[in-house]
Amino acid sequence: MPWIQLRLSANEETAEKYSDWLMACGAQAVTFIDAKDTPIYEPLPGDEITYWSNTVVMGLYDASHDMDKAISYLQGIHPEGKNLKYKLEQLEDKDWEREWMDNFHPMKFGERLWICPSWREAPEPNAVNVMLDPGLAFGTGTHPTTALCLTWLDSLDLSGKTVVDFGCGSGILSLAALKLGAEKVIGIDIDPQALQASLENAKRNGVEDRLELFLPKDQPTLKADVVVANILAGPLRELAPTIIEFVADNGLLALSGVLENQANDLQNLYGQWCNMSPIAVQDEWVRLSGQKRP
Numbered sequence: 001m002p003w004i005q006l007r008l009s010a011n012e013e014t015a016e017k018y019s020d021w022l023m024a025c026g027a028q029a030v031t032f033i034d035a036k037d038t039p040i041y042e043p044l045p046g047d048e049i050t051y052w053s054n055t056v057v058m059g060l061y062d063a064s065h066d067m068d069k070a071i072s073y074l075q076g077i078h079p080e081g082k083n084l085k086y087k088l089e090q091l092e093d094k095d096w097e098r099e100w101m102d103n104f105h106p107m108k109f110g111e112r113l114w115i116c117p118s119w120r121e122a123p124e125p126n127a128v129n130v131m132l133d134p135g136l137a138f139g140t141g142t143h144p145t146t147a148l149c150l151t152w153l154d155s156l157d158l159s160g161k162t163v164v165d166f167g168c169g170s171g172i173l174s175l176a177a178l179k180l181g182a183e184k185v186i187g188i189d190i191d192p193q194a195l196q197a198s199l200e201n202a203k204r205n206g207v208e209d210r211l212e213l214f215l216p217k218d219q220p221t222l223k224a225d226v227v228v229a230n231i232l233a234g235p236l237r238e239l240a241p242t243i244i245e246f247v248a249d250n251g252l253l254a255l256s257g258v259l260e261n262q263a264n265d266l267q268n269l270y271g272q273w274c275n276m277s278p279i280a281v282q283d284e285w286v287r288l289s290g291q292k293r294p
């Protein structure tokens with residue numbers, strides 16, 4: 001069935017209200033996207049959902065829906081009235097899930113590492129191949145924040161090392177570390193669906209006996225040789241004492257999910273405990289890394 005999508009610009013205060021309005025004038029579903037491509041993070045249990053400061057609220061309507069009537073309704077209720085800015089898009093009738101799968105291709109990171117969709121052939125069978133189906137979790141390698149961490153992991157000698165993957169999502173970084181020779185990985189995520197996806201991907205790659213997965217409330221106390229955390233700058237700041245506790249003396253740390261203008265602040269914060277390396281940049285995202293001082 002073809003669809004019509006109606007987009008409205010909103011912010012943290014208005015997003016929820018606009019969603020209600022779109023539903024009230026016949027939308028079958030409403031989605032929120034960040035106008036600046038910030039990754040999606042789960043709220044803490046019990047926390048309110050927080051919207052981005054530049055949110056796009058999108059209502060999906062059946063193509064036969066009376067859109068003139070829907071727009072009149074919105075103009076009647078929105079403070080901008082007849083001047084309300086909106087965008088209407090006709091969506092082709094596609095199999096959206098398949099389209100997403102078709103766009104996820106095997107990708108090489110660094111010298112040795114390939115991330116391959118589990119439903120495709122690995123292009124270099126003798127390379128370090130991670131076969132991945134992200135399911136509902138974040139992490140395919142297409143986002144720069146993940147790519148920066150994959151390249152970093154590929155650059156390390158992980159043989160026999162213990163790794164903590166803080167915010168493991170699909171398990172992509174955990175599996176990359178294991179396939180690159182790590183002895184054991186501890187994956188932590190606030191989202192149970194992410195832990196499920198990580199476990200399934202570990203089984204797919206035959207490394208489930210070396211991956212331990214935890215919700216933050218159950219996370220163990222341990223010192224790891226390598227810690228990688230791809231979560232936003234805010235949580236990286238707030239969770240700094242927790243994250244740094246996981247890093248063994250002389251252990252290595254990488255932090256991702258950070259925008260260029262947030263890097264200095266975090267570089268100084270983690271510089272209290274680590275000798276920080278120069279940042280790595282991809283698009284507007286940066287990766288911080290360093291070595292913990294004894």
Ligand SMILES: C[S@@+](CC[C@H](N)C(=O)[O-])C[C@H]1O[C@@H](n2cnc3c(N)ncnc32)[C@H](O)[C@@H]1O
Nearest residue numbers: 039042138139146167168169189190191194230
């Ligand atoms: C950007 S994704 C990264 C996924 C994957 N590691 C990657 O590099 O693609 C961030 C992940 O961190 C998780 N997360 C967010 N806040 C967290 C927190 N406070 N503690 C643990 N995990 C968290 C999210 O559920 C999400 O799966």
